[in-house]
Each structure stands twice: as C-alpha cells, then as structure tokens.
Amino acid sequence: xxxxxxxxxxVNFRNYADATVLLAPGLNIVVGDNAQGKTNLxxxxxxxxxxxxxxTPNDPEIVRWGEDFTRTEMRVSLNGGSGGEERKVAVGxxxxxxxxxTVDGAPAPxxxxxxxxxxxVRVVTFFPDDIRIVKGAPADRREFLDDLLSSMRPTYARxxxxxxxxxxxxxQLLRRIRDGFSSERTLSTWDRKVVDFGTTVLEGRAAAIxxxxxxxxxxxRALYGPEKAALRYSHSAPLEEYAEALREARGADIERxxxxxxxxxxxxxxxxxGVSMTTYGSQGQQRLGTLALKFAAREYLRAQTGQDPVxxxxxxxxxxxxxxxxxxxxxxxxxxxxxxxxxxLEYFEEKVLEKAWVVRISGGSVSQDTRAGATNRAGKPExx
Ligand SMILES: Nc1ncnc2c1ncn2[C@@H]1O[C@H](COP(=O)(O)OP(=O)(O)O)[C@@H](O)[C@H]1O
Ligand SMILES: [Mg+2]
Numbered sequence: 001x002x003x004x005x006x007x008x009x010x011v012n013f014r015n016y017a018d019a020t021v022l023l024a025p026g027l028n029i030v031v032g033d034n035a036q037g038k039t040n041l042x043x044x045x046x047x048x049x050x051x052x053x054x055x056t057p058n059d060p061e062i063v064r065w066g067e068d069f070t071r072t073e074m075r076v077s078l079n080g081g082s083g084g085e086e087r088k089v090a091v092g093x094x095x096x097x098x099x100x101x102t103v104d105g106a107p108a109p110x111x112x113x114x115x116x117x118x119x120x121v122r123v124v125t126f127f128p129d130d131i132r133i134v135k136g137a138p139a140d141r142r143e144f145l146d147d148l149l150s151s152m153r154p155t156y157a158r159x160x161x162x163x164x165x166x167x168x169x170x171x172q173l174l175r176r177i178r179d180g181f182s183s184e185r186t187l188s189t190w191d192r193k194v195v196d197f198g199t200t201v202l203e204g205r206a207a208a209i210x211x212x213x214x215x216x217x218x219x220x221r222a223l224y225g226p227e228k229a230a231l232r233y234s235h236s237a238p239l240e241e242y243a244e245a246l247r248e249a250r251g252a253d254i255e256r257x258x259x260x261x262x263x264x265x266x267x268x269x270x271x272x273x274g275v276s277m278t279t280y281g282s283q284g285q286q287r288l289g290t291l292a293l294k295f296a297a298r299e300y301l302r303a304q305t306g307q308d309p310v311x312x313x314x315x316x317x318x319x320x321x322x323x324x325x326x327x328x329x330x331x332x333x334x335x336x337x338x339x340x341x342x343x344x345l346e347y348f349e350e351k352v353l354e355k356a357w358v359v360r361i362s363g364g365s366v367s368q369d370t371r372a373g374a375t376n377r378a379g380k381p382e383x384x
Pocket of ligand 2 (some may be wrong): 038314
C-alpha cells in the first residue's frame with residue numbers, strides 16, 4: 001500500500017494566515033470561487049512534500065504579504081496507514097535564510113534528499129501553466145524530465161545541479177580564453193568535470209525516455225484517441241560520442257563563449273501521429289499532451305518506486321468534455337490519493353462525489369465538507 005497525506009497546516013502561505021486541511025485517501029476535491037486560494041493550497045501541498053514550489057523559482061512570493069516567514073506542516077500516513085505508521089514533516093522558510101526541513105523532528109540531510117521521497121511520499125502536479133512543457137521551449141521539457149528523475153533519486157538531482165554549475169564555469173573560462181586571460185590547456189580539467197556530471201544526466205534520461213514514451217502512448221490513447229503518440233529524445237551529442245563532441249566543439253565554443261554540446265542543449269519531441277505537438281498542436285492537443293505526460297510520470301514513478309505518487313491537479317476539469325471528465329474522475333478515484341481543485345462541483349457526477357472528500361475554500365479559510373456521501377466514506381479523515 002502506498003503512503004498518502006492526512007493533514008496539512010499552512011502558516012503564512014500566500015493568502016493563508018493559519019489553516020489546517022484534512023485529507024482522505026482517494027479523491028479529494030477542493031472547491032471554491034475564483035481567487036479564494038485553491039491553487040495556493042495545491043502549491044502548499046507540493047511545497048510541503050518537496051520543499052520547493054513548482055509554480056515559481058522565486059521563493060519569497062509564497063510568503064504571505066506583510067509576513068517574514070512561511071511554514072507548512074504535514075502528517076503522512078505511511079504504507080496506506082495499515083500499521084498506523086505516520087511521518088510528520090515540516091518546511092520552514094524565511095526569505096534570505098536556508099530552508100528548515102524536518103522529518104519527525106530531525107533535520108533532513110539536504111533539500112535534494114528531502115525532495116526525493118524524504119517526506120515519505122512523492123507528488124505529480126498539474127498546473128494549467130504546465131502546458132509549456134509541450135508548447136514551450138526545450139528548457140521546459142528538460143525541466144520536466146529532470147524534476148521527475150530528481151524526485152526518484154537524489155544522486156540524479158545532485159548531478160543536474162553540479163552539471164549546471166560546471167557548464168557555467170566552463171563558459172566563464174571559454175570567455176577568458178577567447179579574451180586572452182587564460183590558456184586553452186586549463187580547459188581539460190573543466191571538460192572532464194562537465195562530461196562526468198553530464199554523463200550521469202544523459203544516462204538517467206536515456207534510461208527513462210523509452211518507458212516514459214510507452215506510458216505516454218497509453219495515456220494519449222486513453223485521453224485523446226487512437227492517434228499513435230511518441231516521445232523522441234533529441235541529442236546535441238549522443239552518449240557514446242559526448243566527450244569527443246565536446247572536444248571537437250572547443251574552437252567554436254571559445255569563439256562564442258558558451259558550451260554548445262551536452263544535456264543542457266538537448267530536447268525531447270512530443271509527437272501525435274508523427275507530428276510535433278510543439279509546432280503544430282492546437283491548444284487542446286497541447287493540454288491533453290501535457291496531461292498525458294503527467295499520467296506517464298505517475299505510472300513511471302509507480303513502477304520505479306513501488307509507491308503510487310499523490311496527484312495534485314489544478315483546475316483540470318474545466319477545459320475537458322464530459323467523456324474525458326468521466327475518465328479523469330475514475331482515474332483519480334483509482335489512485336491512492338488525488339487532490340483536485342475546481343470552481344464547480346458539477347464537473348463531477350453524483351456517484352463520484354459520493355466517494356470523494358470535499359474541501360471548501362473561501363478567502364484563505366478551509367471548511368471540511370459534511371456531505372452525507374463524504375462522511376460515509378470508509379477512508380475519510382478523522383476529525384482533528
Ligand atoms: N504571497 C501572497 N500573500 C497573500 N496573498 C497572496 C499571495 N500570493 C497570492 N495571493 C493571493 O491569493 C489569492 C488566491 O489565489 P489562488 O490560489 O490562485 O486562487 P484560486 O482559488 O482561484 O486558485 C489571489 O487573490 C492572490 O492575490
Ligand atoms: Mg486557481
């Protein structure tokens with residue numbers, strides 16, 4: 001049995017001053033009008049699990065206006081709650097200071113370790129802006145892959161970070177060589193470092209892309225139609241030729257002052273029926289393609305870790321037709337845990353609502369629903 005989230009407390013998180021939300025296994029529906037804090041709540045769940053927000057690289061944004069710190073506390077039920085085993089995790093953040101991450105009261109060894117399952121649970125998130133994974137630049141797609149693999153393995157996360165640093169330093173050196181302040185001989189040391197970390201990144205991605213592509217194909221068939229869908233990794237240099245390609249690019253790299261070869265220049269193509277969705281997809285196809293990538297990520301995490309990740313999907317029903325909303329409802333009901341936001345409960349059929357736990361949000365306050373269906377549910381949260 002997989003772990004799930006029991007309760008979350010948000011202190012000074014965006015528009016929440018101090019709120020506690022109880023969550024149930026299975027489908028949780030967060031409902032409220034616009035601008036009440038639904039997306040913020042989902043963001044807080046993700047922050048509590050990973051120590052970072054998927055919505056912005058600018059952490060200070062999440063601190064409630066006028067306050068100087070934010071904090072999330074979470075109770076995680078381990079292994080489906082069978083042994084009653086629980087983990088308590090907390091993330092504290094004050095701008096300008098190091099984050100404080102604790103697991104059962106003890107400091108987590110690092111943010112990367114915490115993000116890679118340290119909380120006892122992993123998440124797959126969907127925010128409307130994620131459409132950029134399909135629609136946007138190669139950097140958006142690389143980030144999707146790297147985040148997924150980092151959530152599985154801290155070694156991969158470290159390689160990604162060290163690789164980025166090494167490339168940056170190599171670039172500085174390239175410019176110094178170009179401008180006559182360093183000799184080309186000094187480059188070899190950096191090249192070795194770059195290739196070392198870069199190889200770890202390339203190997204991680206190479207191992208993931210085939211299984212992900214096949215899961216993606218399944219998800220597209222279920223969500224979209226019989227179209228043959230695929231993911232194709234596109235290398236700036238294939239793994240076997242990486243070190244050599246970097247060496248060969250030296251002259252040109254010095255001239256330009258940047259590193260032209262390596263995983264930071266790679267991409268993957270998202271194809272429906274052989275056609276790139278980035279170039280030719282309609283808004284609707286790009287959105288379904290993004291959803292299918294998230295479904296693939298969930299299945300991949302399940303297969304790799306043996307645990308079902310928690311699904312955090314923001315406002316996913318609004319732009320779908322009835323058939324797809326029905327499919328998604330069943331998909332969420334069949335998951336260990338899903339937290340879904342909506343402005344409108346009518347997107348869910350009555351028989352679905354009967355099995356769901358409904359959380360109402362208004363102006364940064366939470367009220368748990370007391371619908372008969374929700375309270376009859378076997379796995380409902382305990383009160384308090
Ligand atoms: N750091 C912050 N401090 C206080 N309020 C914030 C902060 N960041 C965003 N907000 C406010 O949170 C409100 C709700 O946002 P959101 O969760 O996106 O609503 P929705 O329910 O539509 O998803 C917005 O009105 C926004 O102004
Ligand atoms: Mg929202």
